Amino acid sequence: xxxxxxxxxxxxxxxxxxxxxxxxxxxxxxxxxxxxxxxxxxxxxxxxxxxxxxxxxxxxxxxxxxxxxxxxxxxxxxxxxxxxxxxxxxxxxxxxxxxxxxxxxxxxxxxxxxxxxxxxxxxxxxxxxxxxxxxxxxxxxxxxxxxxxxxxxxxxxxxxxxxxxxxxxxxxxxxxxxxxxxxxxxxxxxxxxxxxxxxxxxxxxxxxxxxxxxxxxxxxxxxxxxxxxxxxxxxxxxxxxxxxxxxxxxxxxxxxxxxxxxxxxxxxxxxxxxxxxxxxxxxxxxxxxxxxxxxxxxxxxxxxxxxxxxxxxxxxxxxxxxxxxxxxxxxxxxxxxxxxxxxxxxxxxxxxxxxxxxxxxxxxxxxxxxxxxxxxxxxxxxxxxxxxxxxxxxxxxxxx
Amino acid sequence: xxxxxxxxxxxxxxxxxxxxxxxxxxxxxxxxxxxxxxxxxxxxxxxxxxxxxxxxxxxxxxxxxxxxxxxxxxxxxxxxxxxxxxxxxxxxxxxxxxx
Numbered sequence: 212x213x214x215x216x217x218x219x220x221x222x223x224x225x226x227x228x229x230x231x232x233x234x235x236x237x238x239x240x241x242x243x244x245x246x247x248x249x250x251x252x253x254x255x256x257x258x259x260x261x262x263x264x265x266x267x268x269x270x271x272x273x274x275x276x277x278x279x280x281x282x283x284x285x286x287x288x289x290x291x292x293x294x295x296x297x298x299x300x301x302x303x304x305x306x307x308x309x310x311x312x313x314x315x316x317x318x319x320x321x322x323x324x325x326x327x328x329x330x331x332x333x334x335x336x337x338x339x340x341x342x343x344x345x346x347x348x349x350x351x352x353x354x355x356x357x358x359x360x361x362x363x364x365x366x367x368x369x370x371x372x373x374x375x376x377x378x379x380x381x382x383x384x385x386x387x388x389x390x391x392x393x394x395x396x397x398x399x400x401x402x403x404x405x406x407x408x409x410x411x412x413x414x415x416x417x418x419x420x421x422x423x424x425x426x427x428x429x430x431x432x433x434x435x436x437x438x439x440x441x442x443x444x445x446x447x448x449x450x451x452x453x454x455x456x457x458x459x460x461x462x463x464x465x466x467x468x469x470x471x472x473x474x475x476x477x478x479x480x481x482x483x484x485x486x487x488x489x490x491x492x493x494x495x496x497x498x499x500x501x502x503x504x505x506x507x508x509x510x511x512x513x514x515x516x517x518x519x520x521x522x523x524x525x526x527x528x529x530x531x532x533x534x535x536x537x538x539x540x541x542x543x544x545x546x547x548x549x550x551x552x553x554x555x556x557x558x559x560x561x562x563x564x565x566x567x568x569x570x571x572x573x574x575x576x577x578x579x580x581x582x583x584x585x586x587x588x589x590x591x592x593x594x595x596x597x598x599x600x601x602x603x604x605x606x607x608x609x610x611x
Numbered sequence: 612x613x614x615x616x617x618x619x620x621x622x623x624x625x626x627x628x629x630x631x632x633x634x635x636x637x638x639x640x641x642x643x644x645x646x647x648x649x650x651x652x653x654x655x656x657x658x659x660x661x662x663x664x665x666x667x668x669x670x671x672x673x674x675x676x677x678x679x680x681x682x683x684x685x686x687x688x689x690x691x692x693x694x695x696x697x698x699x700x701x702x703x704x705x706x707x708x709x710x
Contacts, residue, residue: 286634314632375631413631420637427633430622434629441626 218396224387227355227394228294228320228380229254231362234402235318238289239267241277243299246332247384248322251294274299278306278317285315286423288414290366293317296384297324297338304342310377311346311439313424314413316369317377318362323351323485323536324384325571333572334384335536336485340513340545346439348378348446349513351484355392357465358382360457363402367453370409374446376439383486383536385572397461405460447515468517470509471524473499477506479587480528480561482521482550484510484535487568487575491534494580505584510546518553525554530562530587534580534602536569543599562590568602579603614672614684615640648690650705654681658702665694665703 222230228251232240240259242252258264267284271277274295281291295303300321310317325331326338339349348369352358361380369378382388415421427435451467458464470488473495474480481491488509498505508524510517525531531554533547542548547565554563566583568575579602586600601608615638623629654665659681666674666681673684674694683694695703 312632313634372631413634415634421634422637422639423634425633425635431629434626435633438626438629438631 218398219393220396221391222355222359222394223250223389223391224352224355224358224382225250225322225389226254227359228362228382229258230394230396231359232292232318233258233264234359234397234399235292235363235366235406236264236290236403236408237266237292237318239269239281239284239291241269241271241280241291241293243271243274243277243293243295245274245296245299245322247324247334247388248294248296248299248320250388251320255292274303275306278303278310278319281317281319282306282310282313282315285310285317286313286415288409288411288416290370290409291317292319292362294320294322296322297326300338300342301326304345307342307345307347307377309424312435314375314439314442315377316366316375316409318365318369318380319377320358320362320380320382322384322388323381329571331571332384334386335570335572336381336383337537337570339379339381340535340537343514343545346376346443347514348376348443348450349381350379350511351381351513352387353486353488353509355387355390356394356463358387359394359396360461360463360465363397363406364453364457366409367406368446368449370411371446371449372411374442374449375411375413376442376446381485387486401460405457443515447517450512450515465511466509467520468510468512468515469520469524470511472507472509474506474508474524474528476504476527478504478527478529478591479584480506480508480525480531481580481584481587482508482510482525482531482533482546484513484546487534487536490575490577491580494577494584497577498581498584503584503588513546513549516549516553518549518556521550521553522557522559525561526559528561529591530564532564532566532583532587534566534568534575534583536567538567538570547599562587562595563598564590564595565599566602567599573603573605575602617641617643617686643686645685645687645689648688648708650690650692650707651685651688652683652690652692652694652703653706654683655702655704656680658700660700662699664697664699668693668697
């Protein structure tokens with residue numbers, strides 16, 4: 212397989228995920244199509260059909276069944292993979308909690324897409340962010356290369372016996388799932404060395420029969436939840452360790468839980484998640500050329516939430532903005548809530564503004580980001596009247 | 612018939628002694644389970660022909676034959692009455708608990 216080393220292919224985010232899954236040698240894949248994820252399972256079905264990939268490929272009748280099948284396979288120690296999006300993710304919401312409570316290290320890709328109503332197939336992050344409390348590790352990718360690399364890392368992190376927590380890899384619908392870039396494909400040999408087969412003592416087998424997924428009384432339930440939280444917190448250091456090990460082996464490092472850019476001396480920091488970070492980076496470059504002290508902080512992992520890591524890098528910022536494709540109606544964006552909570556506990560007092568953009572696939576241009584950064588500079592010495600602002604709303608909303 | 616023994620679950624002293632996720636050795640009963648029974652089946656072994664229809668129908672597997680006599684495991688019988696209904700010899704009567 213060494214002839215595959217450093218192979219470079221022109222791939223979409225979806226295809227990169229499929230290659231990442233293939234290289235991780237899953238034993239069982241469940242497939243239920245949904246835009247904009249469908250290409251992932253289509254590509255995997257071709258790989259299984261051509262015997263490039265030796266896996267059980269299950270066509271299921273719903274997303275609820277897709278994740279249920281993964282849970283069943285994971286119970287007997289299989290490495291499992293599935294992918295979904297939006298309504299599909301919501302339909303499997305019950306199973307998300309089952310999987311995390313059962314401590315099954317399932318890896319799933321989610322194409323971030325808006326949720327109905329109004330019906331829309333275009334991207335935003337309200338699907339996964341509304342399920343932030345489902346007990347899954349949640350990471351947000353920026354590029355196709357990162358997506359492929361994340362699948363391989365995901366198994367290593369999820370299957371760590373101190374973690375045993377399912378792993379959701381989020382890709383912005385269309386913006387990342389359907390755009391093409393050149394992607395380095397690691398050799399199977401190298402991936403096998405990095406990611407050995409999964410062995411866990413906590414599985415069901417015929418010689419050691421187990422009662423799986425039992426019920427509990429108030430006398431014990433809380434201990435299981437404490438343990439789940441402990442494992443999720445523990446995953447922070449496992450994520451960091453895995454990133455470093457991956458970097459050594461494959462030469463690519465993404466920053467761990469967060470990725471900061473031009474942040475050390477920044478007066479203004481814009482925080483965001485997912486693919487829009489790429490656009491923010493180019494705007495930061497442009498503004499830095501004119502001497503503007505602005506930086507980007509990309510949160511890669513929303514769970515476990517890197518509160519300490521964020522505080523460490525925004526320590527000198529006078530004004531901090533959070534740009535996200537999400538809104539929790541009646542309050543603010545969920546990323547902003549999490550960042551604000553971290554800031555509140557830190558003793559730091561930067562000005563904080565939440566920018567809601569990109570809902571239902573609405574464009575966020577470099578000019579919008581420049582406007583956001585200008586707004587954050589203005590906030591340094593002025594009172595903030597509106598700490599939740601909609602970007603590019605396209606219609607007048609001021610009350611007369 | 613082989614029945615799992617009841618082993619009372621002793622609450623672990625440390626969180627690390629809890630199972631990782633709700634998975635534990637199979638066939639492990641932690642308590643009896645019949646407290647909500649209202650009527651209990653009582654067998655008349657004189658009328659009984661040992662046909663074992665009651666044992667086959669019992670949803671909880673609580674009817675056993677022991678020394679040529681039918682015995683009911685009242686620790687797990689829920690008092691559903693299916694055995695009494697199915698008994699052709701009317702050898703099982705449902706008696707109200709505590710009467």
